[in-house]
Amino acid sequence: MAGADLRGSRDRLGLPSWPMGGDADVTQSDAALFVASSRSSGLHAESPLDARTVSAIRRRAALEGCKWDTQVGDVTTLAPFPLVMKRGVWEQLTKWAEQLTAEAAEFEEEISQRPDLLGMLGLPRPLQRILADETPLTPTAARVIRFDFHFTTDGWRISEANSDVPGGFSEASNFTAMIAEHFPRLQLAGSPGGALADAMAALVGPRGVIALLSAAGYMEDHQVVSFLASQLRERGCQAHPAKPEQIRWSGGTAHLDTLWHGGPVDAVVRFYQAEWISRLPEKAAWRYFFRGGKTPVANPVLAVISESKRFPLTWNKISGELPTWRALLPETHDPRDVPWSRDDGWLVKTAMCNTGDTVSIRELMQPNHWLQTRLHVLLFPAKWVAQRRFESVIVSTPVGPRHVCIGVYTVNGRAAGAYARMSEKPLIDFAAVDVALLIEEDD
Numbered sequence: 001m002a003g004a005d006l007r008g009s010r011d012r013l014g015l016p017s018w019p020m021g022g023d024a025d026v027t028q029s030d031a032a033l034f035v036a037s038s039r040s041s042g043l044h045a046e047s048p049l050d051a052r053t054v055s056a057i058r059r060r061a062a063l064e065g066c067k068w069d070t071q072v073g074d075v076t077t078l079a080p081f082p083l084v085m086k087r088g089v090w091e092q093l094t095k096w097a098e099q100l101t102a103e104a105a106e107f108e109e110e111i112s113q114r115p116d117l118l119g120m121l122g123l124p125r126p127l128q129r130i131l132a133d134e135t136p137l138t139p140t141a142a143r144v145i146r147f148d149f150h151f152t153t154d155g156w157r158i159s160e161a162n163s164d165v166p167g168g169f170s171e172a173s174n175f176t177a178m179i180a181e182h183f184p185r186l187q188l189a190g191s192p193g194g195a196l197a198d199a200m201a202a203l204v205g206p207r208g209v210i211a212l213l214s215a216a217g218y219m220e221d222h223q224v225v226s227f228l229a230s231q232l233r234e235r236g237c238q239a240h241p242a243k244p245e246q247i248r249w250s251g252g253t254a255h256l257d258t259l260w261h262g263g264p265v266d267a268v269v270r271f272y273q274a275e276w277i278s279r280l281p282e283k284a285a286w287r288y289f290f291r292g293g294k295t296p297v298a299n300p301v302l303a304v305i306s307e308s309k310r311f312p313l314t315w316n317k318i319s320g321e322l323p324t325w326r327a328l329l330p331e332t333h334d335p336r337d338v339p340w341s342r343d344d345g346w347l348v349k350t351a352m353c354n355t356g357d358t359v360s361i362r363e364l365m366q367p368n369h370w371l372q373t374r375l376h377v378l379l380f381p382a383k384w385v386a387q388r389r390f391e392s393v394i395v396s397t398p399v400g401p402r403h404v405c406i407g408v409y410t411v412n413g414r415a416a417g418a419y420a421r422m423s424e425k426p427l428i429d430f431a432a433v434d435v436a437l438l439i440e441e442d443d
Contacts, residue, residue: 041395042088043084043086043395045082045083045397047081049182053182054080058071060178061175065173065178066223066226066230067171067175067227068223069219069220076433077433078175078434081398082176082183082435082436084186084437084438085189085439085440086443087187087439087442090189093156093408094415096408098415100145100328101410103322103325104145104306108306109302110318112132112305115128115132117314117317117318120313120314121308121310121351122351122352122382124275127301127304130287130290130301131304131305135287135292136291137290137300137302138289138294138295138301140298140300141267141268141297142299142412143410144192144299145163145303146407146408147161147410148161148162149407150404150406152390159330161307162307163299164303164307167220167271167419168192168407169419170193171419172420173194173227175434175436176188176437186438187438188417189418189439190415190417190418192416192418196411196416197231197232197235199412200232200237201236204237205266207237208237209261209263209264210265210266210267210268210269211254212225212232212239212269213241213242213271214241214271214272215272215276216243224271225269238261240256240260240265243272244272244277247268249285249293251294252292252295253293253295254288265295267296267297267298268297268298269298270289275352277290289301308352309349309350310334310351312329312332312385313385330388330390331388332388334386335381335385337386338386341377344363345388346387346388347386347387347389348360348377348384348386348387349384350383350384356427359427360373364425392404392426395422402424403427403428404422405420405428418437420436422435
């Protein structure tokens with residue numbers, strides 16, 4: 001048998017399915033992975049490290065890893081123990097992440113050439129115009145995506161893709177490596193910060209100049225670019241954190257105009273959301289970050305297409321099937337098409353939701369906040385999406401039962417490590433605690 005209908009396979013497995021918009025094939029080996037995913041998360045927590053060791057790790061995370069928010073109020077943001085995953089499960093997640101990346105890349109360009117589909121994504125109008133423009137795309141310096149996986153009662157699922165400006169590099173690289181030093185029988189899942197730095201360094205060569213952009217006033221964003229800058233400097237690059245307004249474009253080439261560096265740059269790392277850039281004044285010449293530029297930029301503008309939580313609404317109108325996305329992402333609709341406001345089996349979030357900031361679940365919200373959300377969705381439905389909720393399987397940890405999210409990175413299409421977070425509530429947002437993910441061999 002050459003293939004099996006994915007929807008039928010999911011039905012036979014008792015997994016939720018949602019409209020396919022046509023027949024989609026998946027190989028028997030892929031179907032076997034779906035079966036395996038429904039059996040066990042292959043995930044458990046180790047015992048915590050002693051207080052002195054934890055204190056030293058937190059200090060090193062701040063000084064070496066640019067992790068400056070190691071504590072918020074009275075709550076630590078770094079778990080004193082690792083989560084451990086079986087290698088077979090980890091390899092399964094990385095395979096899916098690479099498939100998700102390939103499927104997204106295949107159809108982002110097609111969608112960018114369809115104004116009718118771009119209008120479905122909930123993007124700012126200036127960004128829609130840039131995506132629809134026929135000016136050549138600015139070269140891509142590197143492409144990094146993070147897929148957020150959750151183990152549920154129906155097996156592994158993803159809640160979203162962080163395609164535009166994924167973060168978590170220090171926590172997934174530096175902090176995780178420090179935790180791993182104390183568990184010698186376990187292995188690292190990878191180093192996404194190192195993988196991205198390797199890709200950028202290979203592009204620009206020795207002594208290459210790289211500008212890393214972030215938004216003024218956002219410490220968590222400054223942490224990301226500062227850590228990546230340190231990784232690039234270790235590889236011999238000249239790395240300069242800056243803001244978009246400090247980039248000057250001349251003949252399509254980016255020049256950095258700051259007190260600490262002036263002159264052309266060889267590449268740009270954009271940790272500054274595309275929708276924010278599109279709101280800059282025209283005199284900032286921001287379009288060159290996306291189209292018409294000669295200086296390579298990471299991430300490319302097409303990344304915002306799969307970043308939009310309304311991306312699934314285009315699937316029935318494109319030439320392909322995206323079988324891995326359909327299998328792993330919960331049923332997703334325009335909020336006008338499902339009874340989300342009276343059925344707690346749904347959640348809503350904005351199209352460009354970041355760090356879970358607009359994920360809205362009635363039982364987790366104050367009544368007045370839920371009322372405000374309902375009103376906003378009713379007034380601006382094209383900026384929101386409704387997604388079928390899943391029931392995540394709780395992991396027992398030394399600090400109590402926790403809901404866990406495993407963010408799997410790909411860099412230039414290859415899996416590169418994981419950013420793990422955990423929460424007491426069934427929502428992983430800015431308040432979640434960072435936890436190292438380590439890998440152990442299968443029994």
